[in-house]
Amino acid sequence: MKYLLLIFCCALFSAQTTIKGKLQSSDQNPLSRANIILLDKNGNIDTYALSSADGSFSMVTNSYGDFTVEINAMGHTSAKQKVSFIRKGTVIDLKTLVLEKINTKDIKEVVITRSNPIKIKKDTVEYTASKFTNGTEQNVEDLLKKLPGVTVLNDGKIKVGDKEVERVMVENDDLFERGYQTLTKNMPTKPVEKVQILKNYSKNKLLKGVEKSEGIAINLTLKEDAKDQWFGNVYLASTSYIEDMRQGKINLMNFSKRKKIYLLYNANNLGLNEMNGVSYLINPESNKTVENVGNEISTLSMLNLHQKNYSFGDERTNFNNDQLASINYIYNFKKDWKLKAVTIYNTTENRNYTDSYYRFNYGGTAFANSENKTWKQNNRNVVGKLEISKENKKSNLVFYTKFSSLNEDNDNQFIFNSVPNFQKGDNRLSALENRLVYTKKIDSSQALVAVARYIHQDRPYRFSEDNNLASIISGNPLAKIMHQELNSGLEFGGVKLSWLNNFSKDQNLQIQTGTDLRKHQLSSNLQVLDANNQALIFDHSLYQNDVDFRKNQIFNQIDYNLTWKKDWKLTAQVFNQYLWTEFNQNKKEKLSVSPSFNLSYGTFRFGTLSINASKRYSTTEVDNLYTGYIYQGNRYFKSNDLDFALMPSYNAGITYNRGDQLTRNLMLSVSYTKNENYLSSKSIINPNYSFYQSILVNDSSLFMSMLELKRYIKFIKSRISINTTYTQSDYKSSVNNQPMMKTKFSNLKTGFEMKSGFLFNFNYELGYDWNFSFVKTEMGNNNYLNQKGFVNLYYNLSKTVVSKLKYEYYKSGNSNQKNTQFLDFNLNYNSAKYKAGFFIQANNLLNTKEILTYSLDNVSESAYIQRLLPLHIVVGINKSF
CATH class of the missing domain: 2.60.40.10 (Immunoglobulins)
Structure with a gap:
């Protein structure tokens, strides 16, 4: 082989x-x-x-x-x-x-007109939009798909070569930040004159040429007749009155040098998730740039009373009724000031229908459970962000404040082994985030950046569940309902100062130092009620929490980049942190040093070979520290048997690349990670409930390898890609008071894709993946195979009529499992004269009603049946103006 x-x-x-x-x-x-x-x-x-x-x-x-x-x-x-x-x-x-x-010398005036479709400047590749369009493009995303070197993924994220684009701007102003899919999927193509790929991009203009950046951004420049003019599109789609599925969308925008306005309203029950492009606004930004302080901060989430299927696209499994309204506004004042405002209002109703079969066999305990579940959740999200900045040639100041509010209501109906259970719950989130960033450019190669940040979050939960667990855990036959209240809160404050020095084009240094403080509060209480919702006497000492956790750190980080002889590059980093923690009045101090480096050699003919190594520390957080059981729903209780701890891990890897941005043909990477200690579990599992407790266990490892091969086959004018990934991990856990059991999990995924590049009216895409999983324990071995294939056929009936046929194939679990197939068809007619596109889309033509997935672990196996959106035919119009 x-x-x-x-x-x-x-x-x-x-x-x-x-x-x-x-x-x-x-x-x-x-x-x-x-x-x-x-x-x-x-x-x-x-x-x-x-x-x-x-x-x-x-x-x-x-x-x-x-x-x-x-x-x-x-x-x-x-x-x-x-x-x-x-x-x-x-x-x-x-x-x-x-x-x-x-x-x-003798010419008073020279006018040079160029029609080059691509211009390459220092750090910019500029495409003339009209050279890559044929009138069938409905939005900017369709245009980007046609640019050499640009790839648009299924979720709307964009890659240039192998690097993901950080933001998409219009006339150098960033309206959507990390949620640029909202712009690219909705903005019409016609007003766009140029598409600029900005390499080595720095969001902060004063750091351009000072910081070592490998960021990629896209800037759209507009035609003169589109500037300071209102334009946009209206999108209307509907099925017949029998299915009663529809979508309505309006985009309205006005871009000028002084101000930019983007208005969006979208409503649908076709399964489309309207928060995909703006969900980044809800979670706090967590990156390691010099303009941010505070990493690994996310929106508090202690419970999840809703289940979604993430194995398939929303258009297959999302029974929804969503609305989204968004206002994005930028105003550039004359004297270096800029105002940026974003407001999001979103409501969603999501329903999910699953049947499951669970079989357990370990340590003398064997049983099987079946469940039918109907999940229903209603959400309301309100997000507002206001940013004010002032910039001149030597300094800039940026301040933003952001408020988020989430209301979530759940109404779930379960049938467990033919016995009905009901679950109702709600949770509320209110969050406030402020950040201030000041940049001072000392000279052309040096800069100082200071940042301060404050975050406040509060999230209460309340839910009740009607099932026989109430009587089992309380020992009282009158108990019918479990009721739990939980409150969690976070306060974060941090400051950081960074010095950047770009000694030369071959040598760069960054030094960062700062401090931050995090305060987490968590309280929970579980009660049992009778059929009349009256509280019963119950020893709930095992089901109560009152946690106060504080973590303060002083840190510094040194980043050094060196290039020599043009072919060799070294990147080295040292991160030091001194931690003070207090967990329920138990105080600890910890010191950690985390070094890492990457050494690479690359030439045009040889390719690029990189080796890297690092030592990293992770820490236990508040969701690993509560000691009383919290009921998570779904007959599942969780607690922890931990104190605050540092968990070191070591990683080493090697990567080889051959090819350039447009013709990358080979990529091979291998990495190995060793954990000195890690989070595992000891659990009690029986037919009626599961109790899980997190514990700290020594010694685990993870091996990963990936091979990607690409080749263009001339005689069929198609590019073929072969992708193979292999992972192997081992871990230890305890089940039903048995000794610690060591498990080795291996996964091999291999497959291919082919994509044609015919110049005539027909093109195709096809691919197939085999996903092998192996579980090995002291009790024996188990394995299963998942398979997935697809074929997309494109045919242009004329310059204005485009058709697409999409076929998908899934097979889950062992060889005797049922396969699942989908067939979709789309027909588009685009009229340049009327600035409109008319379409018919038939989804799930085979009317596949459910899909089966299969999984296993070291003690059990599960099969899930997911209900799917039925066959529906959508007719619609997309009108630009």
Whole structure:
């Protein structure tokens, strides 16, 4: 097998053709940063490159045939060179190409009009939108999918090469931050003139060229006739009155240099999750940039009384009724001030229907349970954010305040082994976050950044459940209902000062120091009630909590980046923290030092080889420290047998990449992680309930490897990708008072994808994955296989009519399990004259009503049946204005 893989890799790279050369001005000076574009015989862009400081360039293609190399350099005449190659692995050397300088001595005025579809500047790749559109695009996302080197994932996130885009801006203003999918999925394409890919992007303009950044952002520039004009679109879709499913959406926007306004309203019960693009506003930002203090901070969530299926898209399983209204506003004042405001109002109703079968067999205990569950949840989210900033050439100041409010109501109906149970619950979240950032640019290579941040969160829960557990845990046959109240709160305050020094283009240093304080409060109480909701006497000492946890740290971090001989790069980091903790008046002090490094070597022909190693510490938090049992619902109780602890882990890895941004053909990575101690559990499991208690266990490991191969096959004009990942982990746990049991879990996922690039009206995508899981314990071995396949067929009936047929196949568990299939069809007609698109979409044409999934662990196996949205045909219109 390994020899076959070696042969395939050799064939893969030998298939590439390299075109190289050197550019020189007529005065014999080298031409750097000139654009070199490879065009096929139809004028389509195959690949492109940028000349280096000595004028040399090199680009790689998987294609062969007749091509044109087009060269453009500022202040020089353009040049074109015909090339042709029919053998794989060809190296074409164009030698030295001379471009004539444009003489401007006797010219009073020169107007240069260029029609280059791609322009490459220092850190910017600029695409002319009109060169990549054909009138069938309904939004910016459709345009981005057609740009070379840009990939749009299923969830709307965007990648350039192998890096995820951080934000999408309009005329250099950021309206949606990390939730840019709302913009790209809704903004019309017609007003867009240019799409700029910004490499080495820094959100803070004063840190551009000072901080070591590998961030990627996209900026959309607009046509002149679209600026300071209201435009947008209206989207209306509906099924027949029998299914009664519909969607209505309106986007209204106005972009000018001084102000930008984006208004959105969306309502649907077609299964679409309207919070995907704006959910980032609810959770506090948690990153390690110099403009933030406080990591691993998230919205408090001690209970989850609702279950969603995350194995499939919302359009399959989300029985919903959602509304979303959003107002985004930016105003640029004349004197360096900027105001930014975001308001979100969202209501959701989500229902989920599952049947499950659970079988347990361990330590002399064997039983099986069946459950039918109807989950229903109503949410109301209100989020407001106000940001004010002032910026000049030497300093800037940014302040924002954000308020979040969540109301959640649950009304669930369960049938456990043919006995009805009912669960009702609600929880409320109110959160406030403030942050102030000040940046002072000392000179062109140095800057200081100071940040202060405060967060307050409060989240009470109340829920009741009617089942026989009340009488079992209380020993009172009159007990019918369990009622639990829980309150959790968080306060965080932190400050940090950072010094950045970019000594040269090859050497960069960052030093950060700061302190923060976190206060967590958690209280809970469980009662049992009779059929008339009257409280009964019950020793609930095991089911009460009153936790006060504080963690204060002083920290500093040093980041150093070094490049030498152009090919070698070193990134090193040392993070030190001194912790003071107080848990229910038990005080502790801890010191930790976390070093890490990454060393890489890379050349155009060899590729890039990187090795990395690190030592990291994680800590127990408030949800690991409460000692009384909290009822989580679903016959599940949880507590902890822990104190505050540092948990060190060691990681080492190696990664090899070969290829460039457009033709990345090979990626291989291997990593190994060793945990000195980690969180595990000891549990009591019987037919009626489960009690889980978190414990600290020594010694676990995780091995991960990944191989990705890509190749363009000329004779079928298709790109094939082969992806394989393997993970292996081991852990220990205790079940039903038995000795600690060691479990080894392994997973192998392998599959392929193919995507065509035909120039005529037909194209296709297809793929298949095999997912093998193996569980090995002292009691024996178990394994199962999940399979997934898909085929997407695209056919353009004309320039204005586009059709798509989508087929999906799933098979879960052992070989005798039932498979599940989906078939969807979409037909779009786009009218440029009326600025409208008309469509028919048929979802789940096979009317598949449910899907089965299968899983196992070291002591049990489970099968889940998920109800699906039935066959429905949607007719709609998308009108731009």
